[in-house]
Amino acid sequence: METAACLVSADQRASFLANKNGISPLYLAIEAGNVSLVNAMLNRSGNNVQSKNLTSELEGRKSLVHAALMAKSTDVLDVILSEDTDLLNERDEEGRTCLSVGASMGYYKGICKVLDRSTNSVYERDEDGSFPIHMAVEKGHEKVVREILKRCPDSVVLINKQGQNILHIAAKSGKAVSFLLGYIRRLYTKYHLINEQDVDGNTPLHLATINWRPRTVDSLTSFASTTTNILNIQNKDGLRPLDLAELNLQSDYYLRERLTLMVLLCVCAPRGVAWLPTSGMTLRSRSEHHLDANKYKDHINALLLVAALVATVTFAAGFTIPGGFNSSAPDMGMAVLAYDSTLFFFLVLDTLAMQSSVVAIVALIWALLGDPAIVHRAFHLALPSLFLALLSMSWAFVAALQATIKQNSVLINVISITSMVFYGLIIFLLAPYVIPQVPGFPFLQRLTRIYLILLLIFVNEDDSGRHYTSGSDNMCVKSVAESVGSSGADQVGKINDILNWFTKNIFLGVELPMGRSDVRYDGQKKYISSRMYLAHETDFLNLPTLFSDTGTTVPMSPKTIAAVRAGDEIYVRDMTIDVELALSSVNDHGNTMLHLAAAAGHTSLVCYILYAYPGLLMKSNLMGEVALHVAAGAGHLDVVEALVSYINDKITRAVAKKIYFAKNRNEDNALHVALKRKHVKVASCLVSAEQCLSFVPNKDGFSPLYLAIEAGQADLAKHMWKHSNNGSSSTYCLASKVGGRSIVHGAMKAKRKDLIAAILNEDASLINLRYEGRTCLSFGASIGYYEGVYYLLDKSIDSVYVSDDDGSFPIHMAAKYGHVKILKAILKRCPDALELLDIDGQNILHVAAKNGKAEVIKFILRCYKDKNKEKLINEEDVNGNTPLHLATKNWHPKVVSMLTWDNRVDLETLNHNGLTAIDVAEGNMDSSYTFFQRLTWMALISAGAPSGPNPIISTPVTDNPDGGKHKDRINTLLLVATLVATMTFTAGFTLPGGYNGSAPNLGMATLAKKTAFQVFLLFDTLAMYCSIVAVVALIWAHLGDISLIMKAFNLALPLLGFALISMSIAFMAGTHASISHLPFLAYFILGIGLFFLLALLLIIIPYVSPHYTTKLFLRHMFYCPYFLMLLAAGDNRNND
Structure with a gap:
């Protein structure tokens, strides 16, 4: 530094010269935070240059304020700003303002220094379209955000080029959400920010969901529950937040993805909220994803190993009873602690653990088949079963210890407390892994919600993977935050500090991977193609005046945007700009002042803008929407009435029709928009204003009349066609005017018999129209609307014999979708319809x-x-x-x-x-x-179905004749068979009841004469030998010959299935033999075992049985388990 100071003294001008990278010595000194050196460079004694010439004299990078902020030196910042305040207007090489750089760094002192000089930079956007407040929110610097909002409160409504406000940014990054929601809660006029949609139609909840921010989703849904329901808002793809979560949840989901979905399901039960209609898009649920079973291969194998080990050790534990067995009469061979209550719990829990793990084993063996549907169902059975087994095994261990060390109460207490801690930890860690979905019962949903709130405290939403929690993020428990007033801020801060310490020190080793997102935003610049129009100050506006094109548009200033959004009429009146500039000013989305005022619902301001700049009335934004579209979509009736009144009073009829019939990019007029947003009063106002607007279809073929009917708005629909008739009684009028899709089909879809009757009474010829090639009766039969079908049949049965475009008849549609009641109604009126054939000759x-x-x-x-x-x-x-x-x-x-x-x-x-x-x-x-x-x-x-004489197999053979794809399946089955063989072998020498210790039967089994003991020994022997043979068969299968593999499976699978069944029976018999002197406990354990044995039989028989009986007697006997398997399998596959 001394050398640098010497060089500066020698030639001060050298401080302003840049190298090939555009960096001057002055920039380097500022970046290093060396105040004295900076002062020396700027101290041009003898030839002092005015501060305003610094930027012109400096070469290379002129973003000196940026460098000072990055150096986090307020002293250097004061020096350079006192030298030249114009440096505040400079941008760095990335196009960022100095305030944006400071906000992204979270440098609070530097931000305050800059804001003290000027707040103009708050409203200056970077080249990427972001404002400084967006950068602060994205990085989670709450203190900076608070300072900006304190000085510029209207900056809360600033949006970037993607149409995203600060809440969108916070939801996307998962930061500062709790602070912003608290700020918005205090500003009642800003509640609309939570359901504001960006250019893709996404609300903050959509973005939080697609970026897998479970705590943010929880905060947003908790906040919204007291103001508005954002769960049903659709983006431009027709998707709600829950739809996004389900569609983007991958088969190898991470914890954050799983938790996000669980939070949404807690507040929005899968069957509790109606699916809103989408534009031809078929929404899939998690259960309908096409899963790749290969992704689960290692997962299945690992779970199977765990389940098998749990099954074997709990099986063996059933015969190594705590306390041992009596060796003398009268209870020889019986459990010593049989009358101890802790032994009861040990046996019950050990039985649950063993039987649950066996069921999990069988379910996971099914998953090895590779069928995606079976993998899905197997996990839903195996994971809870394994969860139960692990928990039961843990408690069984505790019960066993308590039974054997009762004399040491201190040790028992220590073990109990330790067990409770680890038991809670097991539940805490396993629950999100094994819960297939949040239960649909409200009480269970509330319990799950409480569990999720506790879990979310320790879940990282920081994509960097290093910062585990932030003070604001810990406030995911909204009820706690809301219950603490301003006086409790210190307490809340202390709680945050405790949670931060706990998370960083206890969970420091747990890094959660980033969630994935399939949503991509197009950052390309959108060009404004619409034009402003000027108007003469006359009573009526004519076409030449209204359509005179200025040919230019200019960006609207952020201050003007904020003022208009806030309804600041005084600001708009005081604007010192000419009329042409006002008419040419648009924001990034092509919205004029009239659009913004209409969207915000400021009627008085709308009236003033219409008076001052009437040419804005026909100005369209980038979406092709005029102000009438925007007002109708927002549901502001007063604004729509003001616009309608102005159009009718001040605009010529020809131009008025052009405004009313103006279409956006979807070819929707304002009436379409009002009906899609369910603003019935606004729609009624527009119908009264323009009679023929109700019959114009959009690009999807939907007319406003169709939308009203589909929504079940009977009064509005009647108002549309009655108003258009002007009292005429003509029955042909409606059929001649209506356009687009059939309104009778719309009434069918709405399931409104009164609307169907009203439409057909108005014009009976409408019954002959088709929708996607289907007649009205056929459509009604397909959706199962019995009352509508019955009414049409009362009107006429001719349509029963009219086929659709695909050759199907209404009775075929009823049969295809399983509507038996409609089938009966058609056959009652037309019995011969039973024999109708479709185009494929099918009845x-x-x-x-x-x-x-x-x-x-x-x-x-x-x-x-x-x-x-x-x-x-x-x-x-x-x-x-x-x-x-x-x-x-x-x-x-x-x-x-x-x-x-x-x-x-x-x-x-x-x-x-x-x-x-x-x-x-x-x-x-x-x-x-x-x-x-x-x-x-x-x-x-x-059923004994025979094969044909010369069967022709038309299905091409695609399987390679090698056994490579069976390798993992063979290995897994071999592992299971080996474990069963070893444990049943061991159990043969660890006999229940032990051995006699005295003559004459010294060394003999104590319970040898008991029937239960004999059953145990028999089935244990069968299980061991069957599993050994299965092991040998599977070793043969390892040779790789495909025919040999199939033969090995035909032998090994039944034997392994029988071994598992025999092991379950042996376990029941062995435990029963040991505690037969306690009938209640013995039969209780037997009951548990029989229940799980039945479940085991139901799921294992179709897997291991290579053939099935054709004998009628046996067929009747096995029909019951087969029928139960059919019920368990279900058949909810969609029709093609």
Whole structure:
């Protein structure tokens, strides 16, 4: 530094020269924070230059204030600002203002220095469109945000180029949310910020969801519950926050993703909130994602290993009873502590742990098949079961210790307290992992919400992965924050400090990975293409005046935007700009002052702007919306009435029609917008203003009349067509005027019989219109609206015999979607409709079988038993397929089971490919068959369905003839079989009851003569030998020959299944033998074991059984478990 000072003294001018990187010595000195050196460089004695010339004299980078802020030196900042205040207006190489740089760094003292000089930079945006307050919020610098809002309160409404306010930024970054919500809560006029939408239609809750910010989502939903419901707001893709979470939740989700979804489900039960209609988009739930089972391979194997080890150790523990066994009469061989209550809890918990883990093992073995649906269902069964097993095993361990060390009360207390701590930790860590979804019961939802609030305190939302909590983020418990007034701020701060310390010191090693987001924002600059129009100050505005194009637009100043949004009429009146400039000023979205005032609902300001700048009335923004669109969409009736009054009084009729019929990018007029936002009063006002507006369709074919009818607004719809008729009684008028989609279909969709009647009474010819090729009756049958279908049938039965564009009849649609009640209504009026065929030659039984509608099948099979109708059951379509063929091909086991149990169904019928139903099943199955395929095949096999003489397998063989893909499955099964073999081998020498210690049966089993003991020994032996044979078979499978693998599976799977079942029975028998002198406990344990054994049988038989019985007696006997499996499997697959 001394050398630098010497050089400065020698040639002060050198301090302002830049190197090739554009950096001057003065910039380096400021960046280093050396005040004395900076003073020396700026002290130009003898030739003092005025401070205003510093920027002109300096070469290279002129962002000296930025450098001082980055150096965090207020002394240097004071020096350079006293030298030249114009430096505040400079930007760095990234286009950022000095205030933005300071805000992003969180340098509070420097921010205050800059704001003391001028607050203008608060309203200056960076090149990326952000304002300084946005940078502070994004980085989570609450103190800086508070200072900016204190000096410039209207900066709270500033938005960036993406249309995002500070709450959007906070939600996206997960920072400063609690502070901002508290600030907004104090400003009642700013509540709209929480549901404000950006250019993509996303609210802050959308952005918090897609960026996986669970604590932020919790804060927003808690705040919104007291003001407005933001859960149902849709973005431009038609998605709500819950939809975004479900659609973007990946199969290998992280904890933050899981917690975000759980928070949303807590406040918005999956079935408690109606799905809003979207623009043709089919929304998927988590259960409908196409999962890649390979992603779960290691996951399944690890869980299976844990479950298997838990099962084996708890199995062995059942016979190593705490306290041992009596060796003398009268309770020889019985548990020594049998009358101790802690032993009761040990045995119950150990039994729960063992049986739950066995069920988890079987469920995870199912998951190894690779079918995505089975993987999903297996996890939903296995994870809670394993969760129960681990918890039960933990408590069983504690109960065992308490039973054996009762004499040491201090040690018992220490163990109990320690166990409670770790037990709570296990629940805390495992619960979000195993809970498949938040329970739908309100009480359980509230409990889950409390649990989530506690969990969210320790969840990191900082993408850097280093800062685990911040003071504001810890305020996710809103009820606590709200209960503490201003006087309790210190207490809240202390709580935050404690939570920060606890999180950083206890959970420092736990780094949560960043969540993923599929949402991408386009940061490209949007060019404004709309134009301003001037107007003459006359009573009526004419076309030439209104459409004179100035050809230019200029950016509106942030101060003007903030003033107009705040409704500051005085500011607008005092603006010292000419009319042309006012008319050319727009914000980033092309909105004029009239747009902004109309959107904010400031009626008085709207009236003034109309008077001062009438040309703004036809100005459209980037979305093609005029001010009338904006006011109608916001639902401000007073503003809409003011605009309508001005248009009618001051505008010529030709121009007025152009305003009313103006369309945005979706070709929606203002009436469309009002109806989409459900502003009925606004819509009624527009209908009264322009009669024909109700019948103009948008680009999707929706007319305002259709939207009103679909929403069930009967009075408004009648007002539309009555008002348009001007009292005319013509019945043809409505059909000639209505455009777009059929309004009768809209009334059907709304399920409003009164609207259907009113429409058809107005114009009966509307019943002949079609929607997507479907007649009114067909559409009603497809959605299951019985009252509407019944009314149409009362009007006329002709439409029963009118086909849709795809060749289907209404009765086929009722059968396809399983609406039996509608089916009965049609057949009651038109019995011969039963024989109608669609374009594929299929009757209603074909259609119901193809779509898996078991209730329709049951109705037809029961009600039509005469000989003339029996032909329907075996009727062939154009491809020769019977209903049984189609049900088999589409894997609907319940339907196949129903058909095979009916003696009238011909199992030997061949289709045009020469295939019977069993041929179709086997031809379309592969080695990785699904659960539905397995059940369908079992139903056909058990019915004795024969193969055709020369089956033609049309399904191409895609599987490679190698056993590589079976390797993991073989290894896992081998591990399970080995563990079962070793544990049952060990149990054979750890006999329940122990051994005699005296003659004449010294060394013999004490309980050898008890029946339960004999059952234990028998099934333990069976389990051991079956598992050993399974191990040998699976070792053969490791050779890799595909045919050998299939044979090994056919042998090993039944044996392993029987070994697991035998092990469960042996466990029950062994424990029962040891505690048979306590009947209550013995039978209680037996009851638990039988319950889980039944569950085990239900899920393991279809997996391990290579064949199924065709004997009628055995078929009846096994129908019950098969039927229960059908119920468990369900069949909620969507129709094609």
